[in-house]
Amino acid sequence: MATTLHKLFRVHNRILTYQPQSVNSNVLRFISLTRQNADSEDPNDPKVAEMLKKPHPETITKHHPDLLSPEPVKGKIFEKLPIRLELEAGKKYTFCTCGYSKTQPFCDTSHKAPNFMSTRPHHIRYRPMSFEVTETKEYWLCMCKQSNKRPFCDGTHKRQDIQDAVKS
Numbered sequence: 001m002a003t004t005l006h007k008l009f010r011v012h013n014r015i016l017t018y019q020p021q022s023v024n025s026n027v028l029r030f031i032s033l034t035r036q037n038a039d040s041e042d043p044n045d046p047k048v049a050e051m052l053k054k055p056h057p058e059t060i061t062k063h064h065p066d067l068l069s070p071e072p073v074k075g076k077i078f079e080k081l082p083i084r085l086e087l088e089a090g091k092k093y094t095f096c097t098c099g100y101s102k103t104q105p106f107c108d109t110s111h112k113a114p115n116f117m118s119t120r121p122h123h124i125r126y127r128p129m130s131f132e133v134t135e136t137k138e139y140w141l142c143m144c145k146q147s148n149k150r151p152f153c154d155g156t157h158k159r160q161d162i163q164d165a166v167k168s
Contacts, residue, residue: 075099075126079143080166082153089136095151098126105151106139 047065076099083105087093094107101108107128131151142150144166145155156162 007041051137057153075145077144077146077162077165078104080157080163081143082140082141082157083143087133087136089133091149092130092132094128095141097129097145097150099145105143 045129075097078096078099085105096103096105096107096110098111100110100113109128111126111128129151140153142153142156144162146156146159146162147154148156
């Protein structure tokens with residue numbers, strides 16, 4: 001008499017049932033478990049409860065901000081005060097968003113180092129932000145890297161969490 005063993009696996013937010021044909025058999029059968037083929041709709045049913053479980057917060061999904069964000073991910077806080085620089089009209093600048101550039105506030109390609117890669121293969125997590133100004137004058141550039149008007153300062157550095165992050 002053969003007994004069957006069942007184990008549930010979550011793969012790409014679908015439940016797979018691992019079911020060996022028998023205890024002595026090396027042949028395995030994987031069944032995709034959906035609401036249609038679940039034994040019941042009862043949330044107390046272990047199969048349904050597993051299906052309704054939310055994925056782990058670090059699970060990459062198609063809507064993960066690191067993967068599809070049109071804006072670069074906000075980087076490490078470099079300094080808690082902005083810097084005033086005179087920028088020339090029509091000249092292209094690349095603003096550092098990772099916070100590790102040696103030529104702050106401008107990019108020196110430090111973001112291409114292996115420790116800045118995201119969880120998706122061949123995807124650079126931090127990208128420099130290219131910008132131009134329309135007139136030659138002094139501008140305040142964000143050095144905390146948390147501004148919502150990057151590359152320009154919007155006063156975000158005044159928040160207490162940013163002030164606490166950089167001890168001077």
